[in-house]
Amino acid sequence: MFPQTDSHGRLRHLLTLEGLPRATLVRLLDRAQEITDGQADDRALAGRAVCTLFFEPSTRTRMSFQRAAQRLGADVLGFDASTSSTTKGESGRDTLKTIEAMGVDAFVVRHDEDGAVAALAAAAAPGTALVNAGDGRHAHPTQGLLDMLTLRQARGDDLAGLRILIVGDVRHSRVARSALHALRTLGVGAGGGSEIRVCGPQALLPDDDTLAGCTVGHDFDAALEGVDAVMMLRLQRERMAEGLVPSLQAYHAAYGLTAARLRRAAPDAAVLHPGPINRGVEIDDEVADGPQSMILRQVANGVAVRMAVLEMLLA
Known part of the structure; x- marks a missing residue:
């Protein structure tokens, strides 16, 4: 993995949360909470330019990064792969270097290949910052941060005792x-x-060390007992082979979060989902729109978290 920090331990890029020091992670969360509480500096990135370089479709991530950069006073350039020179064969590296030559300071990159953002970071000039907005199955660090911020708001700053x-x-x-x-x-x-x-069907659980230290099971009702928060995941049908799920109806019957199922969790359990939601598949309307749902809070927190990340990298 291309290094995220410089020789002084300062964050140069945000490519993954794996190995990120606890102090850095907490500092980002604390700053995001300050921004949520109204302590944003709308001139922090005045004169800076940020490009959202997305090679995959996105709604929440792309727009919240654009909103975050705008709120910090940065100039924002949007990149759409479907109308760019990548359709003529230009490589991602050449695309980045071309836009970088226009005076862009940071790139927010989404890509369908694992490790693609780190490869672009290795090609970037020394003063250019890259943020991973999701690469393949590998990492989505700002989503992880906004999920942690949402959990802290729901359950308190110290998450260490939670289930x-x-x-x-x-x-x-x-x-x-x-x-x-x-x-x-x-x-x-x-x-x-x-x-x-x-919890999930065996075919949808990783067979590497991703789940080391976790309690893994296939019985959703049993797994829900007494938990403090439930993080539902979208079925990644665009990334999976056919046949891993017998049908959407069968998946919902076994792993869909209904109001009745949610009662097995702690009474004040928070419900999270990164979106987009497949309603009636991973989660029912009654839960997604219910009082325990933190889904729209996650979206709002995404702007604050991404402001905190851009500030740390550029301000």
């Missing part, structure tokens, strides 16, 4: 991997009743 359940298609989910890195860094699952539970 967190992640449900669904972990095999194809960069969101789940970043959440797991963040939870472990913050002490969840380190004992004392704290636990990271993971």
